[in-house]
Amino acid sequence: MTTLLHCAGRPVARYLHRPDLDPRLSPRPYLHPVTTPRGTTVTEERPGDHLHHLGVSVAVPDVAGHNFWGGRTFVRDQGPTALDNHGVQHHDHWKLRDPDGFVEDLSWRAGGRELLRERRTVATGELTPTAWALDFTFALTNPGPAALSLGSPATNGRPGAGYGGFFWRAPKERAAPAVLTADAEGEDAVHGRTAGWLALRGTAWTLVFAGATEETRRDPWFVRTEEYPGVGSCLAWHERLPLPAGATAVRRVVTVVADGAPGRGEIAALVRKALS
Template sequence: MTGLRVNGTAVATVVDDPDLDTRLAPRPYLHPVRTLSGTVVTGELPEDHPWHLGVSVTCQDVDGVNLWGGRTYVRGEGYVWRDDHGRIVADERTELPDGYTQRLSWQDGAGRVVLREERSVRARAAASGWELSLGYALSAPTVKEVHLGSPATNGRTGGAGYGGFFWRATGGEAVAFTSTGDEPHGSDADWLAVTVGDAYTLVFRGLAGRDRWFVRLEEYVGVCQALAWEQPLRIVPGTPLTRDIRVLVADGVLSREAIAAHVAEAAI
């Protein structure tokens, strides 16, 4: 395990090869992630959803392979346990002054590669705290298209289109709001903020295409940049699916004005 630092302060631990049950869809992830003052802002293996692993990129349906973990949503049956879990393997990593780049293989249970990924993870100082940048490119490994799905695309109602970049946060009373003032869950707003008590604030950016924000605040606190919100997403051979997610990690409660100022500064 290695980590990310901002001006000498450790802000995140990198877990590349977790020794986990296959039903948890083992994959590289970041945990613990901390504010600059040391407050932990990610959860790992929580009792309610043990397949939630800090900060990761994952999907419940990659051509029928469950890389999210837990039960699989099956149309007409609901959530059921199936022998369909895969894992994401870190093949190669290159260290950078502010983070690292990585090549990964998304595999089914037999080790067959269903997706290839190029990932860049970096950390930088920001006026209100520090910012995580996680960019990824998902490519079809053969000449066949790859289809990404979700419980929503497989028949579940109620906005269950999760799958993609996912952040499982620590608990506590949480509030979410967006740049547009829309309902956070299902929004396509430019940014989404979550404050947990008076302890910390997370500000997420980076939606593209038909992505939506998947937000949970009651049973647990979590945010997903959902790739297949209502319709399956196709990855065409030779045309990688690319995303660049930015998350501001700040101590305390940030106002809407402070968040807007950060986003404006980051855009310069």
């Protein structure tokens, strides 16, 4: 089941809120395709290198031991392991659904119980004739009587693999995309670090990711360019993220979706406008 998102009267994204997926992919709602104003697709779903990469989604490898990322689970002292521990993000209902955005309630379920409740808010906004912004907020609440925590392969023993949270899988092209921040360039220079904004640049498109709250800006960026093109904002890079009973974790990432290759000055101006 799908819904279309528009910006300035043009369709720019499709949201699959109840996709029919193999349980091993950790089924969840996601955006694909997402397109630039000129119509270039800047997402990829179920690519051959990682079938569980689903356009733009919220995916967490370890929620109290359950896999909401998809694929294998990293087990300490064992490595990536196929386990029957996958969860499902279930679309419960819409709180609001307009042509340029929506508010959605979801439940994260695994092992026969609800582990998390989520309120997701997504909106589009025009920036220039060649750029628009995707504003994506998710609030994860622990509805149970006991504390739980969110982890990553890094917190389970795999250095540098702190992924989990907002994740954008971009399309693979003949050449790896460039990646840059305001003061650094290249995967090695930006991966695992914080930055006010981070840009991924393909042959005819640029994606600029920015944390829109102080808490979100404290999360490091997970970046891949050579193996595959993808960027995520990480909830549990150095240590697990605790969620006491009744507690809520909120993150907001705004992504500029642009045609062409804007320079650093233009990127900074677009980010300022997107966050204003």
